[in-house]
Amino acid sequence: MALIMPRPVKDPKSGIYYIRVRVPADLTASFGRKEVSKSLRTREPAEAKERFAIEYAAIQRRWAALRSKPEPLTLKQIVSLSGRVYQRLMATLDEEPGEPSIWEHVVRLNKQAASDERALEQWYGETVDELLFEEGIATDQTSRKRMITEIQRAWEQATEQLHKRSRGDFSPDPNANRFPEWASEKKPSKSASGPTLSDLFDRWKKDHLANGKTENTVKDFAQKLEVLKDYLGHEDVERISPREISEWTDYLRHEKGLAAKTVGAKYLAAVKSVFQLARSKFLIESDPTKDVTIKVPKKIKSRSSGFTEEEARRVLSAANKVFDQSPKMAHHNKLACRWVPWICAYTGARAGEITQLRKEDLTFINGIPQLTITPEAGSVKAGMYRDVPVHPHLQEIGLLDFIRSAKSGYLFHSGASTTAEAVKRSNNARDKIAVWVRDNVGITDERIRPNHAWRHRFKTLGRNADIAPEYLGAIQAHAGRTAGENYGEYPVETLYREICKLPRIVAQ
Structure with missing residues (x-):
């Protein structure tokens, strides 16, 4: 299951997009929350993405500020930052400044707050913190208090100008240029000396x-x-x-x-x-993951992991009829549903190994047909090739005829120019089979996996047929139980002798 990287989240009720970002583990204590959630104020996906990018960058600066060593700010820097408050307030109310009575009331409140340190903190403390976060600044308490004072002055110046505008006077503020341009005097932080x-x-x-x-x-x-x-x-x-x-x-x-x-x-x-x-490679001195483990609870098992006889027959019977009963399915997917379940039933192979078979992977040794499962065709667990004999029943129902008549290349998809793309298409074909087993055949029991169940069933049938464990392991590419089992080869004649012990599956 892949995790989704940060992106706009749509509220299901309002349709408005939000930014929701988890606070880094080392900052939750200082930040006071585990998540940042903020409205992006739009229902348009494209606009939400643009606003998200801006907000996400600001949040990253917040994290940088919280991790930075607090440093004092100069008066010039403080006045420059307070100018942001003035400029934003003026820009917001540029067209409609409101009624004069509103600003007369604000003037009175401002004067009351100016002489009360607690009131100043309540009015302007959050604004100060937001400005510092925007720039990724960590400062000391003295500088923060000076900022509160300067922002209160900026508010007074903006209030005076907006009061004039509310009475119809839109002349420029002669003191607007008192706020200098922002220029951080902090030295750039030293980058990490170690590897990332x-x-x-x-x-x-x-x-x-x-x-x-x-x-x-x-x-x-x-x-x-x-x-x-x-x-x-x-x-x-x-x-x-x-x-x-x-x-x-x-x-x-x-x-x-x-x-x-x-x-x-x-x-x-x-x-x-x-x-x-x-x-x-001696790139790091210690490995922080070394002693970390995950305890996996024992899975409760309430049935066999392999198909029952009845389930196997249902899947294979449906495979025989797939060309008649699945008109909307792509031709390659029909071929996969027709043949892959049958091949898996008689080889115990992984479905993904079979969906990447090519025409040239069918060969004959001393008259015995065999399928070569090889990493050259795509992805094979452990990167080891193996040859699997074709059971006589597969020959009788036409598998060899199908492969001989096929075009060169992959049997169950159109192939690709790169191995990575071929693996992707093989996996897509494999996944289509699983969906078909669930939706079309009706094998909906979640306790089994529609493709992997053949591997379990094959092992069970092999034991019932007295096929020795080392032969079953060689056919299915399971590692030997002892080092000795990994010595030597398993000739195709030997494996064919063993695979012929499997009983034929009766499917209509």
């Missing part, structure tokens, strides 16, 4: 691809690292603690609703791989 998460990922990616591993894993890991960066609010590796990694996994489980297995086997595993590689 991006640096570690790039190093891992280089090593991963050099070892001939897939580009798909690179994309998957990149997404997982982005989720971690978003949670932390930074990517400075030296600032990442084991506790933060542990809290991140809790956040994924409890706030994002991901399963413990997903968090551990995908998100944490990806981050661990990147850090472990960095540690082995």
